[in-house]
Structures are given as C-alpha cells and as structure tokens.
Amino acid sequence: MTESIALLTIFVLAAFVGVEVISKVSSTLHTPLMSGANAIHGVILVGAIIVTGQAESAIVVVVGLLAVVLATVNMVGGFVVTDRMLEMFRGPGARKKELQK
Amino acid sequence: MIPTWAQIGYLVAAVCFIVALKALSSPRSARAGNALGAAGAVLAVVITFVAYKPDHLVPILIALGVGTVGGVIGSRRVQMTHMPQLVALFNGVGGGAAALVALMELGDVHDGQTVAAIATAFTILVGAISFSGSVVTFAKLQELMTTRPVIFPGLPVLFIASVLGGIALAGWLVSDPRVWVGILLCLIGLAIGVMLVLPVGGADVPIVISLLNAFTGLTVAAGGYVLGNTLLLVAGTLVGAAGTLLTKLMADAMGRSVFNILFGAVRGGSTLGGGTASDRPVISGGAEDVAILLGYANRVIIVPGYGLAVAQAQHTLRDLVEELQARGVKVDYAIHPVAGRMPGHMNVLLAEAQVPYEQLREMDEINGDFKSTDVVLVVGANDVVNPAARNTPSAPIYGMPILNADEAQRVIFLKRSMRPGFAGIENELLYDPRTTLLFGDARDSLTKLLAALKTV
Numbered sequence: 313m314t315e316s317i318a319l320l321t322i323f324v325l326a327a328f329v330g331v332e333v334i335s336k337v338s339s340t341l342h343t344p345l346m347s348g349a350n351a352i353h354g355v356i357l358v359g360a361i362i363v364t365g366q367a368e369s370a371i372v373v374v375v376g377l378l379a380v381v382l383a384t385v386n387m388v389g390g391f392v393v394t395d396r397m398l399e400m401f402r403g404p405g406a407r408k409k410e411l412q413k
Numbered sequence: 414m415i416p417t418w419a420q421i422g423y424l425v426a427a428v429c430f431i432v433a434l435k436a437l438s439s440p441r442s443a444r445a446g447n448a449l450g451a452a453g454a455v456l457a458v459v460i461t462f463v464a465y466k467p468d469h470l471v472p473i474l475i476a477l478g479v480g481t482v483g484g485v486i487g488s489r490r491v492q493m494t495h496m497p498q499l500v501a502l503f504n505g506v507g508g509g510a511a512a513l514v515a516l517m518e519l520g521d522v523h524d525g526q527t528v529a530a531i532a533t534a535f536t537i538l539v540g541a542i543s544f545s546g547s548v549v550t551f552a553k554l555q556e557l558m559t560t561r562p563v564i565f566p567g568l569p570v571l572f573i574a575s576v577l578g579g580i581a582l583a584g585w586l587v588s589d590p591r592v593w594v595g596i597l598l599c600l601i602g603l604a605i606g607v608m609l610v611l612p613v614g615g616a617d618v619p620i621v622i623s624l625l626n627a628f629t630g631l632t633v634a635a636g637g638y639v640l641g642n643t644l645l646l647v648a649g650t651l652v653g654a655a656g657t658l659l660t661k662l663m664a665d666a667m668g669r670s671v672f673n674i675l676f677g678a679v680r681g682g683s684t685l686g687g688g689t690a691s692d693r694p695v696i697s698g699g700a701e702d703v704a705i706l707l708g709y710a711n712r713v714i715i716v717p718g719y720g721l722a723v724a725q726a727q728h729t730l731r732d733l734v735e736e737l738q739a740r741g742v743k744v745d746y747a748i749h750p751v752a753g754r755m756p757g758h759m760n761v762l763l764a765e766a767q768v769p770y771e772q773l774r775e776m777d778e779i780n781g782d783f784k785s786t787d788v789v790l791v792v793g794a795n796d797v798v799n800p801a802a803r804n805t806p807s808a809p810i811y812g813m814p815i816l817n818a819d820e821a822q823r824v825i826f827l828k829r830s831m832r833p834g835f836a837g838i839e840n841e842l843l844y845d846p847r848t849t850l851l852f853g854d855a856r857d858s859l860t861k862l863l864a865a866l867k868t869v
Binding site for chain 1: 426430431433434435437438439440443444446447448450451454457458461462465466467468469470472473476477479480481483484485487488489491493496497499500503504506507509510511513514516517518520528619622623626629630632633634636637638640641642643644645646647648649650651652653654655656657658659662663666750751755757758760761762764765
C-alpha cells in the first residue's frame, strides 16, 4: 500500500507543478506550449516499449508494436513540429542579424 | 525491479520536462526548452531499453524507426497553416497508444489491485476518447468534413447514455479485468470521443485540441501508475495539469467558457451560426478604388486573418505596407490573439515575411487607435472584427473581445466570398455603408492593390 501512496503523492505534487510552471504564459505562445506539452506525453512510448518487451503472445506483440509506432509519432513529430513553430519566434535581434546578411 | 540508476535517470528526464514546460512559457527560452524536452524524452527511451532489456528488440526498434520517420516527415512537410490539425493528430495517436498499452496490461492486473484496475480502465476509456476526438478535430480543421457544429436529434441522449455505459463498463472491468470487456470499453470510448467533438463549432476547435491534450496527459499518468513507472506518472500529470490550465487560458482569451464550448451546441441552438451568406446588398469595389482609399489616408491599420495564411499572401502584404509607408502613411498591424486557426498564428506568419516586430500591435494596445484611423484593411479575417461579439448576446462569439475596426472611418475587406467566418455567423460590418469589399484570393487582391497604388 505504501507504494500506491507514494505514487499518489507524486501525482498530486506533479499536478501542482504542472499548473505552476505555465501560469504566466503569453497568449502568443499558447500554441507552441500546447504542442510541446503534446510531445511530452509521447513518453507513453516508454510504457509501450516495456509492455511489448514483456509480451508473450503474438497478438499482444503486434498490438504493442502498433502502440510503439503511434507513441513514437506523437513524441518525435510533436517535438519537431514545436521546433518549427518556434523557429518563427526569433527575437527582433536575431531577425536584424539575418537582414544584415 | 527497475535498477536505481534507471530510476535516477527517469528523475532527470522528468526534471527536463518540467524545465522544458517552464521555458516554453517565454519567447526567449522557448526553443531551447523544446530541445531540452526532446533530450529528456530520448534519455527516457534509452534508459528503458537498457534497464528493462525488452524481448522482441528488433521489431520494437523497427517500429520505433517507422514512427520516427512518420513523425519527422509529417511535421517537416506540413504547411504552417495546417499545423493545428497536425498537433491534434499527434495528440490522438498518443492517446491511442496509451489505450493500447492499458489494454495489454489488463492481463497483469490481478484481484485486489483495485486502484491499478481503476487506472487501467481510465486509461482505456479516456485514451480512446482522446484518439477519436482528435481524429474528428483533425477532420474538421482539414475541412474533410464541415467545420460547423454537427448535431443530430437524440445526440445529447445518446451522449449521456454512452458516458453512463462507459462508466458502467469501466466498473465491470475493475471488478473483473477481462480483455474483451476492455475492448468493449475502448469502443465505447471511441464513440464518446466522436460525439464530444462533433457539436463543437470550428472556431472553438483549438480549445478542444488543448482539452484533449490534457486528457491524453492524464491517461499517460494513469498508465504510469499501472506500470509503476514514475516517469510516465510525472510527465503525464504535468501535461494533464498544464493542459487543463492552458485550455482555460485559451478559452478566456476568446471570452468563452470551456463548458459552453463543449455542451453549448448540445443544450440549445444558440451556438449555431446561420452559416449561409445572405443576399443583402454590399458595396464592392475594384482594386483602384481601394488603392485610392489607402494611398490618401494618413493612418491605416491592417487586420490579418486566416485568409492571409491560406493565400500565403504575407510577403505581398508586407510589400504593400512598405509602399504605403514610403508614401508617408502610418501603418500598423492589429493582431487579435486568436486570429487564424491558433493563438499566435499571425505573429508566426508575419514574422516569416520579416515584418518588424514593432509594427505588430496586440489587441489591447491598438484598440484605442481605431477611432482616429482613416482606413482599416481586413485581410482574410472576419470573426475577430465582428461587432456581433459586442452587440448580439445570442451570437456564439458573444463576449469575445474583438478589434474595434467598426470605429474607423472606412473599412476594407479583402474576402474570397461572402461566406461567413469560421464561427459561421454573419458579420454586420460587411453591410455597413462605410465598408468596401474587394473580392478575390488575398494574394491576387494584394498584388493588384500594390500595382494600383503605384499609379494613383
């Protein structure tokens, strides 16, 4: 039971951290932030790898591999697309430099 | 048991995610933050391979490769205008993956592990909702289906029945963890997801993406509980909490409540816009007429919208503005926080065309200037200048802060057609006698305007 309580504690504390870290975001960054958070939940990939790696029947392996593919798309695609969005948010300084070139 | 070094590695990855989210909240550090998040994710995956030594290593690596290629190609190829739907799709597949992981874990949930069983049921149900909801969202944004709210008679009853059925099935699954009950739960989750998103009007879709994103986060957290994996628990909870707050912030920026967005259309017809163009008379003009209005004004404000993005006209628009400035006209861009299909869309687009930051003015900053403005040039925007948001309490966008374009001396709309905006409601400003319409694709119209401006 102590392990469940430990996990529950982690859950509650992480929830507060999640609210706290993004509470001062400007509306311009809402979309990249959403996209970045989206990429982070792609770590379900870790779960997919663990479960597939322990699978014994063929059907579970197939379902597991499907989960691995989906989770990888979520994680990799999420980070890349966020980076593409943020590429556009260069500060005025960076843009001036580019213009000088 | 997971070795201690791996646990510590997971902790490092979790810290990466927290710092990444923090950094993503500020323009200066956002890009570095995203890179840090990606580094944390890679670290987590490598640790998992080493610590768990999974069987079927080769197929897993191949699946990983396939997913990586798919994700990179998808996100590299997509046009800026299509980014919101891609985010929706990525979110959906994440939710789907979580549901599948939970389904596979069903066999390992034993009697007496009630909390784990509840978490498993939750992951299956909500993961499926997130998956199908995101797919419908994608279809709406990609305009594979109508962007307007879809409601059929009996939808509210069917929706409530499905939710109750889902909860009952989840209860069954908790008391008797059988795989086929899990599959049934998954199917009912898919149906709920579809019914949840169908009634949502087009303009509210970004908020729904954010909400489904938070859902997926929570399913990942629950999945982490089932697997006893603290990293999944922390990362999922972070995203769940941050996503929920972000959903509320986005809804606030549009003057909407999340409850109304989800259930407004189900409760009554008021969130439905007319959606059809009326045949009331409007004043339309040619490029020369408009060029004269612009060229002899002292003060012009540009209001860009989704049409600008669709037509990829940002470069032409910048050229036009530079020409006006060369003639001594004072020109600014007024950026509505939700102009386009996602917050910040216009900033991204105009930044790409290298419009100087100082000319991009936020709504609160510029709204007082419209009174003393000669001409407002609305390029492919509609809902963000619709006075119905101020004057018509029955309008779906009522209460949303708008740009006060109607206070200016003259308003020019560059529009493709009389079709209403994304919210599907008529814009009174189009019929105002001070308004001139110039029909056509934004880039064509701007090119013609630019040519005409040089001759007047």
